Amino acid sequence: MIDLSLPLSADAVRQLHVGDPVRLSGVMLTGRDAAHKWMVETFIQKTRQPSGDDLEVEKAIRPLLEGGAIYHCGPVVSGLDTREYRFVAAGPTTSTREEPYQADVMRAFQVRGVIGKGGMGPKTLDGLGRCGAVYLHAIGGAAQVLANAIPRVETVFMLEEFGVPEALWVIHVERFPVVVSMDSHGGSLHEEVEDASRQRLAELLGIAR
Amino acid sequence: MIDLSERLLELIRLTSSDLPPDVEQALHRARSAEAEGSAASGALGAILENVAMAREKSSPICQDTGTPIFFVHYPAGWSTRRLRAQIREAVAEATRRSYLRPNAVDSISGKNSGDNLGDEAFPTIHFEEADGDALVVDLILKGGGCENVGAQYSLPDSRLGAGRDLEGVRRVVLDAVHRAQGKGCAPGVLGVAIGGDRGSSFAASKEVLLRPLDDSHPAPELAQLETRLLEEGNRLGIGPMGFGGDTTLLGVKATSLHRLPASFFVSVSYMCWAHRRRRMIVTGDDVRFDPPPTASTKAQGDRDD
Numbered sequence A: 001m002i003d004l005s006l007p008l009s010a011d012a013v014r015q016l017h018v019g020d021p022v023r024l025s026g027v028m029l030t031g032r033d034a035a036h037k038w039m040v041e042t043f044i045q046k047t048r049q050p051s052g053d054d055l056e057v058e059k060a061i062r063p064l065l066e067g068g069a070i071y072h073c074g075p076v077v078s079g080l081d082t083r084e085y086r087f088v089a090a091g092p093t094t095s096t097r098e099e100p101y102q103a104d105v106m107r108a109f110q111v112r113g114v115i116g117k118g119g120m121g122p123k124t125l126d127g128l129g130r131c132g133a134v135y136l137h138a139i140g141g142a143a144q145v146l147a148n149a150i151p152r153v154e155t156v157f158m159l160e161e162f163g164v165p166e167a168l169w170v171i172h173v174e175r176f177p178v179v180v181s182m183d184s185h186g187g188s189l190h191e192e193v194e195d196a197s198r199q200r201l202a203e204l205l206g207i208a209r
Numbered sequence B: 001m002i003d004l005s006e007r008l009l010e011l012i013r014l015t016s017s018d019l020p021p022d023v024e025q026a027l028h029r030a031r032s033a034e035a036e037g038s039a040a041s042g043a044l045g046a047i048l049e050n051v052a053m054a055r056e057k058s059s060p061i062c063q064d065t066g067t068p069i070f071f072v073h074y075p076a077g078w079s080t081r082r083l084r085a086q087i088r089e090a091v092a093e094a095t096r097r098s099y100l101r102p103n104a105v106d107s108i109s110g111k112n113s114g115d116n117l118g119d120e121a122f123p124t125i126h127f128e129e130a131d132g133d134a135l136v137v138d139l140i141l142k143g144g145g146c147e148n149v150g151a152q153y154s155l156p157d158s159r160l161g162a163g164r165d166l167e168g169v170r171r172v173v174l175d176a177v178h179r180a181q182g183k184g185c186a187p188g189v190l191g192v193a194i195g196g197d198r199g200s201s202f203a204a205s206k207e208v209l210l211r212p213l214d215d216s217h218p219a220p221e222l223a224q225l226e227t228r229l230l231e232e233g234n235r236l237g238i239g240p241m242g243f244g245g246d247t248t249l250l251g252v253k254a255t256s257l258h259r260l261p262a263s264f265f266v267s268v269s270y271m272c273w274a275h276r277r278r279r280m281i282v283t284g285d286d287v288r289f290d291p292p293p294t295a296s297t298k299a300q301g302d303r304d305d
Helices: A010-014 A033-044 A054-065 A095-109 A122-131 A143-148 A189-205 B005-017 B021-033 B039-057 B080-096 B144-148 B166-180 B198-210 B220-235
Strands: A002-005 A021-030 A069-071 A076-078 A086-089 A113-116 A134-137 A152-157 A168-182 B067-074 B124-129 B135-142 B151-154 B188-194 B249-256 B265-271 B277-283 B286-290
Touching: A021 A054, A021 A113, A033 A054, A033 A095, A054 A095, A054 A152, A054 A168, A086 A143, A095 A113, A095 A122, A122 A134, A122 A168, A143 A168, A143 B039, A168 A189, A168 B039, A189 B166, A189 B220, B005 B039, B005 B080, B005 B135, B005 B277, B005 B286, B021 B039, B021 B249, B067 B080, B067 B198, B080 B124, B135 B198, B135 B265, B144 B265, B151 B166, B151 B198, B166 B188, B166 B220, B166 B265, B188 B198, B188 B220, B198 B249, B198 B265, B198 B277, B220 B249
Parallel strands: A002 A021, A021 A069, A069 A113, A113 A134, B067 B124, B188 B249
Antiparallel strands: A021 A168, A076 A086, A134 A168, A152 A168, B067 B135, B135 B277, B151 B265, B188 B265, B277 B286
16 A cells, blocks of 8 residues: 555556556545536636636636646535535546646646546556646545545535536545556556457457467 | 425435445445455445445435426326426425435526526426326436436447347347447446337337336346346446446446337436435325335434534
8 A cells, every 4th residue: 555645746656557556645636527627717728708707717726736636526515505525425537538638737737636537548648757746536426535634624626606516626635545547657557458358359259369 | 186295395305315235235245246346346435435325425426416306196186287396396305305416407598596496397307197096296306417428329220230120139238338438337237229200219218217127127138238238338347437337337228109101219328326216106195105214214303514
């Protein structure tokens, strides 16, 4: 078990390899479909004009993302009325939907950790190598175990615009359990399993690969 | 007509937080089958720990509480409009209490409705009048991860060498399992519908997920197909979470529908390991849940919050 603190250093990330179990502590940010599209369109490709709180939010999240981690998660949150937010359930969402955006966001915001489930594709894998970053797989559906490792919600951005599951939640995590499934050295557990299972499918169907 | 909103709220709470025993047992068996110290075994260990925690805290097993899909079989005389209103009220209250995540997003504006109610179509409610005097409500909470890896094939499929027969069905279903790569949180359960039109086929592939894990299809060819697909799906070695391992599927349930001569659809609905389903049976003043709350489940209202 490797215990790591956020923000992550390039060295710490380069030492990680596929299969390593890791526990993260520190502050990180949730972000999924709406957030990635917003980040890329507003601040990277600049195909849309910043509006409302966009610039303030970007200013606030940049220091959190630098060396930090994005967690692909749409939590169940209580305390919405009183704003004493608490994560009631917080497992990962499927990461592959962010594939078009992830490498660009990592590079632009210097993100070192991407947390989700199901892995990501070749563009992200290449981005992990270039940026010195790592993909960390959280157990899908383990919403209570993971919420248990999130003792505090610091604040939230874009709640009104994106809604509870898609907002940018700033959370404090303690010994948050993940497994490295894509590393900064081109290693990907997902590619390995895909290759092996494709071979078995070909055998079961009696066709050439 | 009596007001079932409170009981429906309890149905939702149980479905969201208390995994049915047949699924939990299947997960235990799956863990025993994996190599000690493997990523697969670790994943199943975390899953089982999570199941216990959710029950203890009366909290969602998974944060994606999905689309609530209700199947209501009602005796003649009940008003489906009033039942719909009661179901919707229960869903909104369950969302306020954090048994459910607000999951209804307007597809045009992108706005989350906040209360888990969309137009008439969200939550999904199927009504069917039935014989007898019991009102039976089945609920499945079907999450987005597994929903996204569902697939519908049209036979013949030349890429897969699948003709219009059970061998063709077998080939496309194995292809669907392979494509999913454990996304949809393996190890899960497949619902397979053979025939129908595009809509009825997909709907049937979800309704079949209500079956108990350890039952057998009464038609021998479908029973054989289910057994074979379970065994072969697992031989792909995709494993829990797609980490590689022996258990990719906990079960396969199939059904068939009549079809047009021109069409031969095979619909595959994926249900994740968090196979949240529950039945409520109302007979007069008596209300029962099947399966009943698991021993260590907290009763409604006991949660520390």
